[in-house]
Amino acid sequence: MENNKILCNTGTVDLSIQDITGEIERIEKAADSKLSLTPENADSSIAKLVLTLVELxxxxxxxxxxxxxxxxxxxxxxxxxxxxxxxxxxxxxxxxKKYFNLTDRDLNINLGPLGDLM
Amino acid sequence: MAILIYSLIFIKDRQAQLNDQLITMNGLNGTNLVAISLGEITAVVSEIKKIELVANQANAIRFAEIIDQLDQQFTLLPMRFGSIVDTLDTVSQMLKTNYQGFIKNLVEVENKVEFGLKIYCDPEKLKEELRLKSESESEILDDSNTEHSVSVYRVYVNKKLKAHRLEQKLLSYIEGVTAEFSEIIGQWDAKSKIKKMVTSAKVVDAVFLINRAGKVDLVRSIEGLQAKYPRLSFVLTGPWPPYNFVDVTLK
Incomplete structure (x- = not known):
């Protein structure tokens, strides 16, 4: 592969950090936004899903x-x-949100390449 | 033993050149690269034990390097990492069955390469700058004199309206940058895929296909755009094989 595929990177934002942080956040959000239903957490999982839709x-x-x-x-x-x-x-x-112990971050769904729902 | 396919090359009458190049290259795990041809298309493949094809970063990068090396000399369709078939005959059969589809795609990407442009911003700083740049505070909403005389509900609406107008200004700013960028790549009659506001920080994520010869002018144009928008960070990468512009459904 050609040694340098980055042809232009002259901005002021710290891109390496920005990109990596963004990716990590996205992966974390994707993991957090999965609905993991078990008999023990059925109430809170459903509440999370319903409140996400209501918030949207x-x-x-x-x-x-x-x-x-x-x-x-x-x-x-x-x-x-x-x-x-x-x-x-x-x-x-x-x-x-307070009742179900949920934060704004909980009320979001990662849609993969489309980004976050909200 | 299985067969790993790296790319499909629009070989035309350059088979000898490809053969010479393949001799100097190795496939994954040091295997020999082999050319399987049909008409104007040649598939570049190597043998591999399925158990050895581990989906890790090193293998994925090596796979991409092989395709990139070929892309510098030939027009090609890159194959997805892990494109495995059982035998060389299956490769020939695949070329035969999908020949017209491959040719159609190869013609569309002939002598073209893909570039990627990502534009980042610090959303809070940019919003603040846009707010300050507004011709007057009233453009966003001046409620400083009225908050004491109106109800709490009206103050609430004013606050939301301020945020809404700032958001609109940010969107319009990004639309402006994207329009200028589209105009720049328009000079090469480029095919492009542009996503806006991917995240609050990544405001544009674009890939586009232009002639190989356009690289120098493209870099100059993007640097010009960067100079015009110093609050944004532009990252231009390439040239890449046309990963995002191949549309083949294998029969």
Whole structure:
């Protein structure tokens, strides 16, 4: 193989560290995101899976809502009610995560080459 | 004993040149490399005991080195590590059955090589810079004077809106870089596969196929792009065999 396949690497970010760290994080996440169901942990595993989906939907709703706010499509009253709803949803998610002893990192799924779900 | 296939070469009338080169090379575990030809295609193979083909880093690198060495002289389709068949006859049969598909792929990659470009950033630093660069704070959202007079819900929405706008600015920035990069490789009429925002730090991961002769100009162009975007780190690698541009379903 040609000795040097790196033709250009002139940036300021420490790439070797960045790349390796990224890969390690991805592998760790992939391992963590596997659903390992056993009779002992059936409750928490299902909770993790369900909450991951709920969190994904919550974030999608939030993103879409911000698009609408940003686009000037909502009245002040609607924005107010939207804020209340989103805030309460977020607080409820925090409660559920705490109840099931889950962190933000737990509520993610590694989709291999596609990257992380969230 | 099984047969390990390294690559399929678009040999045309250069069989003698390939034979001369194979004499100077070794396959995995020091085995001899052998050419199996059919029409304009030659498969480069070696014998291997299945038990000896351990999927480890050293073997994978050695396998890639052999393909890379051949790629410097010939147009080829690289085979996946571990492409094993039972006999030389099976190789011939594979060439015969899939001949048209191989030729189609070989024509598409003829005299071309693959390059890879990864663009990294420090997402937090970049977001902060983009925020500061905004023409005015109001472009992102200035709620400093209003937070005391509105409800907690409106403050919450404002906070989310700020984050959303910053995210949009980051995406638009990356879109701009990608568009410039696409324009650069467009001059070679390149085939490309570009993934954006692979992770928060790896903002672009692209592979593309251009003429062998384009290497020097390509490096110069990417260095120019790097100079324009000093906050991003560009890593250009290659030339590689066309690993990402072969599409053959074996019959």
């Amino acid at each position: 939907i919550r974030k999608l709703v939030e993103k879409q809502a911000m698009r609408r706010v940003d686009g000037g499509l909502l009245t002040e009253d609607e924005i107010e009610r939207l804020g209340e709803t989103l805030m309460k949803l977020e607080l409820k998610m925090e409660e559920l």
